[in-house]
Amino acid sequence: MNITTKEFGIVDEEKVYLYTLENNRGMKLSCTNFGCVVTEILAPDRNGIFENVVLGFNNVDQYIQHKTYFGAVVGRVAGRIKDAEFELDGKQYILPKTEGNNHIHGGVKGLHERVWLAEPIEQKNAVGMKFTYFSKNGEEGYPGNVELTVTYLLTNDNQWIFTCHATTDQKTILNVTNHSYFNLTGQVKDDILNHELTLKCDRFLELDKELLPTGNIINVENTVFDFRQGRKIIDGVHSNHPQNILVGNGYDHPFIFTENHNREIFLKESVSGRTLTVETNQPCVVLYSSNQLQGDFTIQEGVQARKYLGLCLETQGLPDAIHHPHFPSIVLDKGETYELKTVYSFGVEQA
Template identity: 50%
Template structure:
């Protein structure tokens, strides 16, 4: 196993480096110290051809100007916060409203648009990068100075682990995720519409016209939101279900997970034979099928389009601060936040 470090570009006069983690099966994962962005994941298909299975850019300028959070860590709070405001311990806080009057993905800066400190990790069992960032009190309007550590690890079982850790000197909100867009066809040969997805979930979060939770958890039974036995993504894209239509013909929904670290999320591409298993501590996964992807962005020599990739964002339920019956993502003062998501790359 080894790690290759190379210059990738600059932002605000500071160097951005790319780190490629390589295991003994030649699985490769490349990430940046900018936003902890995962730029490439290279895995074999059933014929042994190694190809990239995520969306990204070849240069720093495109990430800075065009990226719809490709591969980035999102925070302090992923998803939307209604009205860009919340109350905590009797005090009101105002956040940037960067999404039609609401706060999205931690604001226009957030964790996804900053440089992180990076330390290379290597032992006999795994290679990785430990990223760290200090978010000062008041950044993007949030209370508390938050120390965040995010560790990427790749082992020889073809498992990629993301370990999120954080603590704050004041009670605050924290809901972290990784926003990688997957496409298992390899080198973006096809869109993701015929990927088959299986999620161990009985309920999903109903959204309103602003893509905010109504507070209702809907039963997936007898709908295209039932992924318990697996279904093609295209079924939701062509569906006349009001929730599919609301988000631009597809999915942009949180699914409440029934189980954890038990193969609860599995996606595969029949043609390539690639399979991805996602397991997590988090209460839910947001399935986003790229319904709003901008057309014609230069994504590794392919022009971007709707459904070119899809996200499986493990996280807390969206806007939980305004829905007391949702699991809380309040981080208490001096409390340690810790969460683990594991991605396993397989071939059928």
């Protein structure tokens, strides 16, 4: 097992490094201390050919220039916060409005654009990186000094283990995720429309025209939101369901798990044979089929940005939970520890 390091750019006069983790089976995961961005994952297909299965850029400047959140740790609070404000214990907190009238993905300079401290991790059957960041009281409008630790481990079982721990010195809100865009075709040879996804979720959140949860929780039965027996992403793109049309023809919805730590997400791509199994301790996954991905730029394979190039599986708490008391709470109090764990297992199915 091996870790290599190289310079990746400079941000705010701080050096940014790219760390490449390699296990004993040839799988590699590259990540950077800028936003804990995962830039590349080389995973084998059924013929043993290693290719990149996530979207990314070749240098840090592109990550800053193009607000895609490719591969980044997003927070303090992932997703949208209605009207860019919230109340805790009778006190109102005002956040920057970064999408219309709302706040999204932690603000103008959320966790995804911060330079983190980094140190290598070497274990018997895994190598990894430990990233730490101290988010000061008032940063992007959020209360509390928050100490965050993110770890990425690459194991010899071809697993990427993502954890996040955080503590605060005063009551605040926290809901972190990783925003990787997966494409199991390898080297972005095709879009993700024919990827088949299985979710252990029987409910999803209804969204309004600003893509905020309305508070209504909808049963997936008899809709293209029912992934319990497996379904191709293209079904939602061609669907006339108002919720698919609302988000730009596809998916950008939180799905609520019926169970955890038991293959609750399974993604496969039949041509390459690649599979991805995701298990987490989080209550939901935001499924985003990159319906809004567009712009005059190319990703690291030289492919022009366009819709449906990647599939995000953002394991997290329910979006905008601070405004919906019937959602699981995302409030973190002094003396408590926030703990997130998501395991991505890469495999293959034979033809």
